[in-house]
Amino acid sequence: MRPSVLSRVSSLAAALVAAGLIFLPLWWVFASSLRPGNTFVEYLTPLSWTAFLPLGGSFTNYSVLLSGDFARALLNSFFVAGATVVLGLVIAVLAAYALAVLDFPGRGLVFAFVILVSMVPFDAIAIPLSGLFSTWRLSDTYAGLILPALANGFSIFVLRQFFLGVPRELLDAAEVDGLGRLGILIRIVLPLSKPALIGAALMLFLSQWQAYLWPLLIGTSPAKQLAPIALANLSSLYQVDLGQILAGSFVLSVVPMILLLFFQRQYTDSLSTTGLRG
Amino acid sequence: MAAVTEPRLVQAATLPRRWSPRRRRDARLAAVLLAPAVLVMVMLRVVPAVSALSESFRHLSLRTGVKDFVGFDNYLYLFGSSQFHSVLTTTLLFNLVINPVIVVLSTALALLLAQRLPLAGLWRSLIFVPAAVPGSVVALIWSTAMQPDGLLNSALRLVGLPPQPFLTSSSQALGSIGVMLAWGAIGYWMLFVIAGLKDIPVALYEAAMIDGAGWWQRLVSITLPLLRRPMAFVLVACTVGSFLAFAPVQILTKGGPDNSTTLLMYDVYTNAYQVGDLGVAQAEVVVLMALLAVIVAFQFRMMREER
Numbered sequence: 121m122r123p124s125v126l127s128r129v130s131s132l133a134a135a136l137v138a139a140g141l142i143f144l145p146l147w148w149v150f151a152s153s154l155r156p157g158n159t160f161v162e163y164l165t166p167l168s169w170t171a172f173l174p175l176g177g178s179f180t181n182y183s184v185l186l187s188g189d190f191a192r193a194l195l196n197s198f199f200v201a202g203a204t205v206v207l208g209l210v211i212a213v214l215a216a217y218a219l220a221v222l223d224f225p226g227r228g229l230v231f232a233f234v235i236l237v238s239m240v241p242f243d244a245i246a247i248p249l250s251g252l253f254s255t256w257r258l259s260d261t262y263a264g265l266i267l268p269a270l271a272n273g274f275s276i277f278v279l280r281q282f283f284l285g286v287p288r289e290l291l292d293a294a295e296v297d298g299l300g301r302l303g304i305l306i307r308i309v310l311p312l313s314k315p316a317l318i319g320a321a322l323m324l325f326l327s328q329w330q331a332y333l334w335p336l337l338i339g340t341s342p343a344k345q346l347a348p349i350a351l352a353n354l355s356s357l358y359q360v361d362l363g364q365i366l367a368g369s370f371v372l373s374v375v376p377m378i379l380l381l382f383f384q385r386q387y388t389d390s391l392s393t394t395g396l397r398g
Numbered sequence: 399m400a401a402v403t404e405p406r407l408v409q410a411a412t413l414p415r416r417w418s419p420r421r422r423r424d425a426r427l428a429a430v431l432l433a434p435a436v437l438v439m440v441m442l443r444v445v446p447a448v449s450a451l452s453e454s455f456r457h458l459s460l461r462t463g464v465k466d467f468v469g470f471d472n473y474l475y476l477f478g479s480s481q482f483h484s485v486l487t488t489t490l491l492f493n494l495v496i497n498p499v500i501v502v503l504s505t506a507l508a509l510l511l512a513q514r515l516p517l518a519g520l521w522r523s524l525i526f527v528p529a530a531v532p533g534s535v536v537a538l539i540w541s542t543a544m545q546p547d548g549l550l551n552s553a554l555r556l557v558g559l560p561p562q563p564f565l566t567s568s569s570q571a572l573g574s575i576g577v578m579l580a581w582g583a584i585g586y587w588m589l590f591v592i593a594g595l596k597d598i599p600v601a602l603y604e605a606a607m608i609d610g611a612g613w614w615q616r617l618v619s620i621t622l623p624l625l626r627r628p629m630a631f632v633l634v635a636c637t638v639g640s641f642l643a644f645a646p647v648q649i650l651t652k653g654g655p656d657n658s659t660t661l662l663m664y665d666v667y668t669n670a671y672q673v674g675d676l677g678v679a680q681a682e683v684v685v686l687m688a689l690l691a692v693i694v695a696f697q698f699r700m701m702r703e704e705r
Binding site for chain 2: 128131132135136138139143148149161166167171215218219224225227237239242243244245248270276333336348351355356366368377379380381
């Protein structure tokens with residue numbers, strides 16, 4: 121009872137059309153970003169298929185963009201996202217290990233707290249937090265940009281679920297062999313948890329790389345501006361060079377895109393297994 | 399949860415469990431390991447939420463610089479203002495439309511792409527890729543495409559339709575923002591529905607085929623009922639996301655034209671940073687958190703019912 125050829129062909133056609141329609145705007149951004157200034161508009165009136173051809177283009181937009189403030193903002197974004205991944209992973213790994221492996225009174229309570237807190241969407245409390253940060257003198261500092269993303273309960277949850285899956289016998293055997301609690305974490309649990317670590321790292325990276333509201337609220341001086349803010353500011357200038365906006369858009373999109381396509385399996389597994397089956 | 403009940407090999411049998419030195423050592427280590435996480439979560443999530451609540455009962459007098467306790471005045475002002483009514487209505491209507499659209503589209507795409515098709519992985523990746531684009535960049539890309547002489551209008555002209563104003567028209571701006579949000583979201587949520595589809599036992603379909611059920615019947619009586627849990631999850635998670643929509647409004651429309659795109663998050667932002675009325679802004683944050691709490695509580699109920 122295999123599906124008929126006709127239904128298979130129509131499914132394929134539908135998939136092709138859907139993928140094409142959804143991907144096309146992004147492809148157009150890429151093709152247009154290779155045309156200096158606002159010249160990409162010339163290919164739109166009337167619309168011809170050459171608008172989607174990244175041929176005969178130049179990297180003018182990119183070189184102009186990357187010689188201005190945007191370059192520094194991009195470096196800031198890399199630094200802030202990188203620091204968030206490293207610090208966030210350390211915090212989450214330690215907490216998840218305690219919650220998964222150690223036996224202590226109040227464990228259920230702490231876990232419930234982690235779950236509850238991870239359900240508070242950060243953006244909802246970003247505005248009150250920005251007021252607190254200015255009284256704590258954290259406004260316009262790298263620490264101010266990095267700290268809020270470290271309180272990521274979801275990454276603790278994902279890692280804990282994975283750590284629970286490490287066979288108990290393995291941990292007990294390591295203990296009999298004389299490995300301490302932290303030795304077990306470093307030598308046994310972490311090497312086994314690469315997929316979960318990659319998933320959590322990506323989650324932390326994306327939360328920073330894609331952030332807009334928080335860096336807008338806190339990173340006021342140009343020296344500490346993040347790339348999405350710099351790009352949005354560029355778009356509100358009196359003389360808007362849309363070619364540069366598109367080039368910046370492409371740069372900001374291609375970084376997470378490469379990471380996600382490369383680590384798609386780990387990322388989606390960490391999301392879907394926890395989000396749905398719990 | 400196996401870890402709790404697991405018998406311990408090395409545990410001294412004579413000591414009461416609670417007081418074994420090993421358990422005490424574990425408890426001390428746990429406290430150390432958990433301290434950084436609990437500290438950041440308290441300082442960066444709990445404290446601001448509590449502070450929003452307490453500040454929402456205060457008013458900063460610009461004349462004296464003193465914060466006075468004003469009880470529910472900020473809330474009374476908020477609920478008495480027609481601006482807030484229109485913001486609330488706009489936000490709720492927007493969510494009532496955009497989220498079901500996203501769920502239906504992502505489910506349809508999931509049903510299409512969970513089949514065994516040539517190059518299925520490629521189509522899936524192409525549809526997922528917009529999820530990688532930061533929200534602010536989604537806004538910038540689409541505003542460029544929605545310019546008077548941009549990509550969308552040239553496409554309309556190609557099929558003989560008149561050009562549209564999109565973001566500069568009060569009747570189209572909110573819809574245009576909805577298109578942006580949906581574009582960035584459907585590929586992402588599609589993956590969750592695909593994961594749900596993979597959990598449905600193949601045997602169910604085989605049995606239905608033997609009973610002579612057609613494609614439509616299998617969809618209605620097997621697939622959709624068994625997809626209820628993932629679909630409920632997607633609906634709620636994407637509602638939380640859409641409730642917090644901010645970047646496109648702040649970057650592109652500033653709430654206009656004619657207030658048609660003033661969504662809740664943007665209104666909180668303007669109350670706090672443009673109007674400078676922090677008490678009212680915090681009261682609005684509390685209303686927003688309460689609304690989201692209702693949604694999350696609803697999520698729990700939907701998830702539990704299935705068990």
